Amino acid sequence: MPRRIASTAPPPRPTRGEAIAASLAEDIVAGRLKPGTPLDELGLARAYGSSRTPVREALRQLAPTGLVQVAPRRGAVVAIPDPQQLGEMFLVMAELEAMAAALAALAMTPEQRRGLERQHGAMAAMVRAGDVAAYRAANVTFHHLLYLGAHNGYLGEIATATRRRLAPFRAAQLEAPDRLRRSHEEHGAIVTAIQRGDAAAAAAQIRTHIGLTERTWEAMARALRQPSAA
Amino acid sequence: MPRRIASTAPPPRPTRGEAIAASLAEDIVAGRLKPGTPLDELGLARAYGSSRTPVREALRQLAPTGLVQVAPRRGAVVAIPDPQQLGEMFLVMAELEAMAAALAALAMTPEQRRGLERQHGAMAAMVRAGDVAAYRAANVTFHHLLYLGAHNGYLGEIATATRRRLAPFRAAQLEAPDRLRRSHEEHGAIVTAIQRGDAAAAAAQIRTHIGLTERTWEAMARALRQPSAA
DNA sequence: GCGGGGCAGCGTGTATGCACGAACGCGCAG
DNA sequence: CTGCGCGTTCGTGCATACACGCTGCCCCGC
Numbered sequence: 240m241p242r243r244i245a246s247t248a249p250p251p252r253p254t255r256g257e258a259i260a261a262s263l264a265e266d267i268v269a270g271r272l273k274p275g276t277p278l279d280e281l282g283l284a285r286a287y288g289s290s291r292t293p294v295r296e297a298l299r300q301l302a303p304t305g306l307v308q309v310a311p312r313r314g315a316v317v318a319i320p321d322p323q324q325l326g327e328m329f330l331v332m333a334e335l336e337a338m339a340a341a342l343a344a345l346a347m348t349p350e351q352r353r354g355l356e357r358q359h360g361a362m363a364a365m366v367r368a369g370d371v372a373a374y375r376a377a378n379v380t381f382h383h384l385l386y387l388g389a390h391n392g393y394l395g396e397i398a399t400a401t402r403r404r405l406a407p408f409r410a411a412q413l414e415a416p417d418r419l420r421r422s423h424e425e426h427g428a429i430v431t432a433i434q435r436g437d438a439a440a441a442a443a444q445i446r447t448h449i450g451l452t453e454r455t456w457e458a459m460a461r462a463l464r465q466p467s468a469a
Numbered sequence: 470m471p472r473r474i475a476s477t478a479p480p481p482r483p484t485r486g487e488a489i490a491a492s493l494a495e496d497i498v499a500g501r502l503k504p505g506t507p508l509d510e511l512g513l514a515r516a517y518g519s520s521r522t523p524v525r526e527a528l529r530q531l532a533p534t535g536l537v538q539v540a541p542r543r544g545a546v547v548a549i550p551d552p553q554q555l556g557e558m559f560l561v562m563a564e565l566e567a568m569a570a571a572l573a574a575l576a577m578t579p580e581q582r583r584g585l586e587r588q589h590g591a592m593a594a595m596v597r598a599g600d601v602a603a604y605r606a607a608n609v610t611f612h613h614l615l616y617l618g619a620h621n622g623y624l625g626e627i628a629t630a631t632r633r634r635l636a637p638f639r640a641a642q643l644e645a646p647d648r649l650r651r652s653h654e655e656h657g658a659i660v661t662a663i664q665r666g667d668a669a670a671a672a673a674q675i676r677t678h679i680g681l682t683e684r685t686w687e688a689m690a691r692a693l694r695q696p697s698a699a
Numbered sequence: 700g701c702g703g704g705g706c707a708g709c710g711t712g713t714a715t716g717c718a719c720g721a722a723c724g725c726g727c728a729g
Numbered sequence: 730c731t732g733c734g735c736g737t738t739c740g741t742g743c744a745t746a747c748a749c750g751c752t753g754c755c756c757c758g759c
Contacts, residue, residue, distance in 0.1 A: 254541045254742065280711070290744045295711090296529055303533040311484050312711060312750055327623040334568050338561075345691065393557040397627055461575065484712065510741070520714045525741090542720055542741060 256296030259287050263297060267306045267317055268406045278307060278315040305404045320408060328405055333449035335398040336382065337442035343388035344433040344441040351388045352434060358384055359423075359430050366423045371413055374422075378413075381426065388433075422448070486526030489517050493527060497536045497547055498636045508537060508545040535634045550638055558635055563679035565628040566612065567672035573618035574663040574671040581618045582664060588614055589653075589660050596653045601643055604652075608643075611656065618663075652678070 253261070263283075266272045283294045298315045301307045309315040347355070358381050365374040382402065386395035413419055425448040432440035483491070493513075496502045513524045528545045531537045539545040577585070588611050595604040612632065616625035643649055655678040662670035 252541070256742085257541070281709095291711090292743055292745090295526075296742095299526060299529050300533070303530075311482070311487070313752090314710065324623060327621045330621060331568075331624050331627070334564070338564050391557045391560060393554060393631075394561050397561070401623075486712085511739095521741090522713055522715090526712095543722085544740065 254293070254296075255289055256293040256300065259283070259289070259293055260297035260300045262287070263301060264304070264306055264403075268403060270407050272317050274317050274319045274407075276317040278317065280314075304400060325405070325408060328401055329449065332398070332401045332405060333446050335394065335401060336385070336445045336449060339385050339389040339391070339394055339398060340429060340433060340441040340445040341438035342391055342394070343385050344436050344438040346390045347388035347433065351384070355381075355384050355388065355430060355433065359426055362423055362426065366419050369419070371419060374419055375413055378422070484523070484526075485517075485519055486523040486530065489513070489519070489523055490527035490530045492517075493531060494534070494536055494633075498633060500637055502547050504547050504549045504637075506547040508547065510544075534630060555635070555638060558631055559679065562628070562631045562635060563676050565624065565631060566615070566675045566679060569615050569619040569621070569624055569628060570659060570663060570671040570675040571668035572621055572624070573615050574666050574668040576620045577618035577663065581614070585611075585614050585618065585660060585663065589656055592653055592656065596649050599649070601649060604649060605643055608652070 263272070263278075278298060280291045280294050280298070283297075284291045287294065298307060298309060302309045302315070306318055307315050308318050343351075358377065362374060362377045362381065365377060379402075383395075383399070386398055389395065413422065425444065429441055429444045429448060432444050493502070493508075508528060510521045510524050510528070513527075514521045517524065528537060528539060532539045532545070536548050537545050538548050573581075588607065592604060592607045592611065595607060609632075613625075613629070616628055619625065643652065655674065658674045659671055659678060662674050
């Protein structure tokens with residue numbers, strides 16, 4: 240391979256700004272930084288033991304990810320979750336994942352299929368143990384395997400970005416023990432469809448998994464038609 | 470509307486970094502800056518009559534859009550078009566537009582439907598006149614109307630970003646006069662499906678319009694399955 | 700008592716200086 | 730003649746300094 244520069248992955252020694260950006264992103268995704276929290280450049284600089292410059296780079300780097308909102312000359316705050324936009328993002332994410340599953344059903348290599356099966360099996364144990372934290376982490380891996388199986392790096396990029404941006408608002412989603420079991424069942428249906436090479440079924444199953452069926456989609460669309468009623 | 474901060478649009482007086490970013494982006498999209506061109510910070514600073522700082526901000530701002538690639542400690546260059554990734558992006562864009570068309574078919578307001586129809590009609594004149602430049606500009610507007618009609622700002626965001634990122638490589642696509650006419654015909658089919666409220670048909674038509682039918686999709690996927698043959 | 704204008708404090712936008720790291724070319728050894 | 734090691738040079742990463750714009754408060758006028 241002739242040395243390919245990944246568009247979002249500079250693997251070499253991260254610069255200080257990137258380190259700060261990663262740290263901030265993790266804090267936001269994990270919910271340690273609550274929406275609306277002002278991100279003072281000088282304060283953050285002191286906190287990270289650096290000057291304002293890397294902090295500024297970090298904030299400007301985080302802005303396009305949607306995790307922070309920056310207003311020119313007015314500073315940056317942890318992104319505030321506009322409920323409408325949140326719904327929009329869920330809808331888009333469902334379709335992105337559906338596309339990934341469809342592609343994976345067609346394009347996954349035998350090794351990747353085995354890997355997916357293995358991951359799914361490992362998650363069964365976590366369900367039995369009721370280990371939500373482990374399942375949550377494994378769930379991320381599971382969906383990443385789908386992206387890899389789709390053999391579409393760009394799709395993986397935006398899907399991952401969307402998923403991450405929604406992460407803070409899905410934190411409690413798996414808390415209910417029954418939801419854990421159902422999630423795993425849905426994964427099973429997805430895996431089955433993919434192994435069968437049935438792209439349409441895989442897409443349909445994952446739409447269900449995200450929790451937005453065709454019906455709710457249309458309902459949302461219809462509701463959006465008269466926003467004047469708000 | 471209770472003052473919503475757009476995630477990528479700071480409308481107030483743009484800062485110098487943003488101005489430079491916009492200028493660079495335009496130069497790249499228009500093809501005036503060719504892929505691989507090194508973007509020297511100091512040189513750009515002199516060219517824009519500012520210091521390195523705003524230039525740095527501009528470059529870091531452009532990096533996530535994919536128009537430039539920056540390697541830590543090694544500088545930035547105008548993004549190089551990896552053919553495989555290009556194909557991936559076309560595929561994703563087709564699906565994003567399909568989704569937008571489907572949503573638009575369901576959710577467009579009567580006013581928006583009239584606006585779409587009007588835009589389509591105006592473009593007919595450009596086809597007759599063979600005015601490629603005008604058609605290209607109107608085409609962007611046409612697709613933006615679709616995004617607006619979908620009532621999904623997030624979808625519009627990433628679709629616009631993808632479209633812009635592909636723009637430099639579609640420059641000559643409409644040059645053939647026949648392509649102009651066919652493009653307009655395809656638009657007609659899309660508009661018809663949308664006006665009928667037929668989401669599935671609208672999606673299918675726009676997939677055709679982007680030039681990637683279900684068949685080529687599967688073919689690409691199949692081809693991707695054996696990347697070892699490269 | 701209440702609303703509007705000015706003032707002060709603060710934080711960001713921009714400029715500049717310094718130091719580390721990387722790319723390039725030369726000279727030397729094999 | 731070719732391959733390798735080293736020094737030089739360029740450019741980026743980070744720190745610091747300065748100035749403008751914004752925000753909130755206080756005071757004054759009505």
